[in-house]
Amino acid sequence: MTDSEKRGPRARGSEKRRRLTAAAARVLHERGIERTTLGDIARAADVPVGNVYYYFKTKDELVQAALSEHSAHLDILTGRLDELADPRERLKGLVEAWLEQRDVAARHGCPTGTLAVELDKRADGTLDAEVGAVLRQLLDWAGHQFRALGLPDPDDLAVTLVSAYQGMSLLANALRDPDIMTREGNRLLRWLDAL
Known part of the structure; x- marks a missing residue:
């Protein structure tokens, strides 16, 4: 009996949904909303395309799932950074995490930022508030770190x-130059040290 058979249909279903959600976040970041098809996401998740409709009825539902994935990644990152004792080190750790993704940013931009721009241009405007919530989550976390440092205007610093x-x-994305991320990230690290 395979592991999949041992887990049962509900566990297999949640695994497929998880794979589809992760694939949606990755493919939408790489290709954009308008150029991505449900078939692209199904292939990336290694799930039959017909199964996509079982879990997600529309592309917008997949976009929502991708936003949830971005939020979950941010939770994991900030949770890891919260283990550091010093708020300045937490903020520097955030910048260092961004720098680790410089090649991806040079190819595709910021995952949440690019979705924000795309969603703002759509006529229906239903998902742009959700992407704003992910960015607000990051701003709130950073503001909390600046506040813990006792700095004035912590939300503005965030x-x-x-x-x-x-x-x-x-x-970095527009110029396809990851070195921009490196230079500007190092400038941010020096700025944080100087505060």
């Missing part, structure tokens, strides 16, 4: 930090 990341990932 906006400065996240704006810098969005700008450097946009430029």
Whole structure:
């Protein structure tokens, strides 16, 4: 009996949904919403395309799942960073995590930022608030770190930090130059040390 058979249909179903969600986040980031088909996501998840409709009735539901995936990744990252004793080190760890993704950013931009731009341009405007919630989650976490450092205007400092990341990932992507992320990330690390 295989592991899949031992787990039962419910476990296999949740595994398929998890694979589809992870694939949606990756493929939508790489190809964009309009250029991505449900078939692209099914292939990336190694799931028959007909099964996609069982879990997600529309592409918008897959976009929502991708946003949930981005939020979960952010939770994991900030949870790991919260284990560090010093808030400045947490913030620097965030920047270092961004730098580790510089090649991906140069190819595709920031996963959440690119979705935000795409969703804002759509006529229906139903999902742009959800992508804003993921960005708000990051801003709130960063603001909390600046507040723990006792710095004035911690929420404004969080906006400065996240704006810098969005700008450097946009430029790295537009110019296909990961070194922009490296240079600007190092500048952010020096800025955090100087605060």
